[in-house]
Amino acid sequence: MNKVKLLSYISVGLLVINISILCFMFLGKPKHHGPPNVRDEVIEKLELNDNQILIYDELIHWHQTEIMKAETEMLRIKMQLYGGLAKGFDECAKDSLIAEIAKIDIEIENIHYQHFQDIRDLCSESQKVEFEKLVLQIAKHFRPVMKKKK
Numbered sequence: 001m002n003k004v005k006l007l008s009y010i011s012v013g014l015l016v017i018n019i020s021i022l023c024f025m026f027l028g029k030p031k032h033h034g035p036p037n038v039r040d041e042v043i044e045k046l047e048l049n050d051n052q053i054l055i056y057d058e059l060i061h062w063h064q065t066e067i068m069k070a071e072t073e074m075l076r077i078k079m080q081l082y083g084g085l086a087k088g089f090d091e092c093a094k095d096s097l098i099a100e101i102a103k104i105d106i107e108i109e110n111i112h113y114q115h116f117q118d119i120r121d122l123c124s125e126s127q128k129v130e131f132e133k134l135v136l137q138i139a140k141h142f143r144p145v146m147k148k149k150k
Contacts, residue, residue, distance in 0.1 A: 038138060039056070039057075039060060042056070042119070042134065042138065045130055045133075045134050046123060046127045046130050046134070048127070052122055052123075055122055056119065056122060059115060059118045059119060059122070062115075063111065066111045067111055070104050070107050070108045070111065071108070073104055074105070074108075077097055077100050077104070081097040081101070084097070112139075116138070116139070119131065120135075
């Protein structure tokens, strides 16, 4: 066997191996299911009717809008706070900004609590029994997102 034939066989073999690896990587991977859809989970567990689902969707929209406003304001204040490091904020200004951040944090918790209360008020008496079982599980979705250390 001459060198050209040998190199041709090796090249074809490496090509087949590469294609096999790519197929395995893209086609053989198990499908990753994203985080559970809290909305659908609540609808299913509480067995909400069509009218309740419409109202629930409005509650979700209100909740997301209010949280976004509060988080945007918190970010604005945090930018002031940490921007003050370069300017040399005095202790009083620093404490004032931190107090504003704490107020917004309290506001965010009140928004979450009101959202849960609104969902509970939407439920019939039989659904409220299921809501009580579900509420602590749902509350986990409103915790801060923690990044994994690498």
